[in-house]
Amino acid sequence: KNEVEQSPQNLTAQEGEFITINCSYSVGISALHWLQQHPGGGIVSLFMLSSGKKKHGRLIATINIQEKHSSLHITASHPRDSAVYICAVSPPADKLIFGTGTRLQVFP
Amino acid sequence: DAGVTQSPTHLIKTRGQQVTLRCSPISGHKSVSWYQQVLGQGPQFIFQYYEKEERGRGNFPDRFSARQFPNYSSELNVNALLLGDSALYLCASSILPEANTEAFFGQGTRLTVV
Numbered sequence: 001k002n003e004v005e006q007s008p009q010n011l012t013a014q015e016g017e018f019i020t021i022n023c024s025y026s027v028g029i030s031a032l033h034w035l036q037q038h039p040g041g042g043i044v045s046l047f048m049l050s051s052g053k054k055k056h057g058r059l060i061a062t063i064n065i066q067e068k069h070s071s072l073h074i075t076a077s078h079p080r081d082s083a084v085y086i087c088a089v090s091p092p093a094d095k096l097i098f099g100t101g102t103r104l105q106v107f108p
Numbered sequence: 109d110a111g112v113t114q115s116p117t118h119l120i121k122t123r124g125q126q127v128t129l130r131c132s133p134i135s136g137h138k139s140v141s142w143y144q145q146v147l148g149q150g151p152q153f154i155f156q157y158y159e160k161e162e163r164g165r166g167n168f169p170d171r172f173s174a175r176q177f178p179n180y181s182s183e184l185n186v187n188a189l190l191l192g193d194s195a196l197y198l199c200a201s202s203i204l205p206e207a208n209t210e211a212f213f214g215q216g217t218r219l220t221v222v
Binding site: 094 | 141143145148149150151152153156164166196198200206207208210211212213214215216218
C-alpha cells in the first residue's frame with residue numbers, strides 16, 4: 001500500500017464546476033504539499049501546509065492532521081486548470097513522498 | 109530571478125551508455141534534490157545534497173551518483189543505462205534541506221533509453 005494515496009486518479013469536469021481532489025497518507029508528517037504538473041513535466045508548488053486551510057485565488061487546500069487527510073479544491077474551474085495534481089508529504093527529517101497524481105481535464 | 113534550470117531538456121541514449129544531467133538551483137538555495145518520475149507514477153526520491161554533502165539517498169542502485177558544486181549546482185550521473193531508466197528526472201531546490209521547506213522544481217530532463 002502506498003504511503004500517499006490520491007483520489008480520484010482521473011477527473012473530468014465542465015468549465016465552471018467545483019472540483020475536489022483528495023489525499024490520504026499513512027505516515028507522520030511535518031508538512032503536506034500540493035503540486036501542479038503540466039504536460040511537459042515541470043512541477044509548480046501550489047501549497048505547503050501543516051494545519052488548517054490555505055487559499056490562493058480559486059484554489060483552496062485543507063488538511064486534517066488527526067485524520068491524515070487533505071483536500072485540494074478548485075472553484076470555477078477553467079480549461080487552463082487541466083493538469084496533474086500531486087500530493088506530497090514531508091515526514092519529519094525525511095524525504096518528500098509523492099502520490100501518483102490526479103489527472104484533471106476541464107472542458108469548455 | 110531565474111527559477112530552477114535543468115539541462116538538457118530531452119535526451120536519447122542507448123543501453124549501456126552513461127548520462128549526466130545538470131541542475132542549477134534558485135540563487136540563494138543551497139539544497140538540491142533529484143527525483144525520478146516514471147510515466148504514470150509520482151516522483152521517486154533519488155538524492156539530496158546540501159552544502160556539497162549528500163544528505164539522503166533513495167532506493168536506487170549504485171549506477172546512480174550525484175554531486176554538488178561550490179556554486180550549489182548539481183549533476184546526476186547514471187551509468188550503464190537500462191531501458192527502465194527512461195523517465196523524467198526532476199531537480200528541486202530549497203533554501204534548507206529540511207523536508208518542511210518549500211521546494212521549487214525545474215522543468216525536468218526527459219531521458220529516453222533505447
